[in-house]
Amino acid sequence: MEVIERPDEMQRRALQWRREGKDIGFVPTMGYFHEGHLALMRRARQECDVVVVSIYVNPLQFGPREDFQRYPRDLPRDLRMAEAVGVDVAFVPKDEDMYPDGFQTFVEVTELARSLEGFYRPNHFRGVATVVVKLLNIVLPNKAYFGEKDFQQLRVVQRMVRDLNMPVEIVPCPTVREPDGLAMSSRNTYLSPAERQAATVLYRALQSADALFRNGERNTVKLKAQVWAVLSEEPTVFPQYVEIVDAETLQPVAHIERPAVVLLAAFVGAARLIDEWLLVP
Structure with a gap:
């Protein structure tokens, strides 16, 4: 499995795969993998020629009193787990490459993002939509895989892709649970x-x-x-x-x-x- 950090390098590789007629499956994550993440990767592996997983804790989707700093991170562990399920490329960008100095462009889905998580976490979905658009533009997947546990996020991303005529299929995947029913997170x-x-x-x-x-x-x-x-x-x-x-x-x-x-x-x-x-x- 290859690890790519720079967005321009990732995009060049994706364009090459596209020219070769390969279907790209993409799993966007914030890392610290569990079986729910791995299920998305396995689904992508079954359906696509190339599988890319991103590992990026996106600062834009966290509020000022939320858990950005303490969100669990273990990149070596994540890379081992991704490789074990057949991921081809792990895209691991840095903040300064995703949001360079002067960054001022954001994506917002309005009605679907107002209530529920959007009400209790203001600007959360603006951060989600912005990073997902950037990741889709960089990785250029044919299919992108999202879990249903984050149900509102799934609907926001689907609406955004439809509204912006983005040439990618958003594939919903069932919530994966522990044996006692707790949703994996x-x-x-x-x-x-x-x-x-x-x-x-x-x-x-x-x-x-x-x-x-x-x-x-x-x-x-x-x-x-x-x-x-x-x-x-x-x-x-x-x-x-x-x-x-x-x-x-x-x-x-x-x-x-x-x-x-x-x-x-x-x-x-x-x-x-x-x-x-x-x-x-």
């Missing part, structure tokens, strides 16, 4: 053993809503109340929001008549965790 490393156990209440809460839904409940007030009730059973978990929204528009719905998604965020110790669960009538 690099931020899970912040959890103490007791907090790690407490965090499983997020999955149990989503499962309880799913069970109620499967029994015929379509009223989202009642479904959300069920999620809140289960979350309240764990006093060390502090939910920030629980919402049920249309799976495409991310607008709140009162009664589920088409695919909807339960989205939640909660603080568990020092970790802020998010999760999702799709409800399909």
Whole structure:
């Protein structure tokens, strides 16, 4: 596996692959890999001639009181893991190359990014959209792979790609979970053993809503109340929001008549965790 740091070198290599008629699969990440990341890489390996993974902790998507400085990083470990699943190139840019002196161009998706994560993390999605556009322009993939755990991010990126006529297919991939249901996340490393156990209440809460839904409940007030009730059973978990929204528009719905998604965020110790669960009538 080759490691490329400079954006211009990465782009030259991508243009060469394109001229050779090769399909490029791309997995953008912030590193500190877990099985969720590796599942995206394996999917890309199955579907594409060349697989590129980026490892870049993007400062633009962190707020001033968030965890940019302490976000887990272990590049040698990540490179070993990526190589083991068949990645061809790891693109590992530096801040000064991604955002050089004088950088002043940003990408913003408006309506989809206003609520949920966008409300609690102002400018987060501006940072996400900007870095994703830059990465797509550098790597020039045919397909880019995103996990559904960051459901709002997935929809923001899909909307951006459609609106800007970008020639790339965004491939959604299912959330990967631990055996006890906790969604895999690099931020899970912040959890103490007791907090790690407490965090499983997020999955149990989503499962309880799913069970109620499967029994015929379509009223989202009642479904959300069920999620809140289960979350309240764990006093060390502090939910920030629980919402049920249309799976495409991310607008709140009162009664589920088409695919909807339960989205939640909660603080568990020092970790802020998010999760999702799709409800399909």
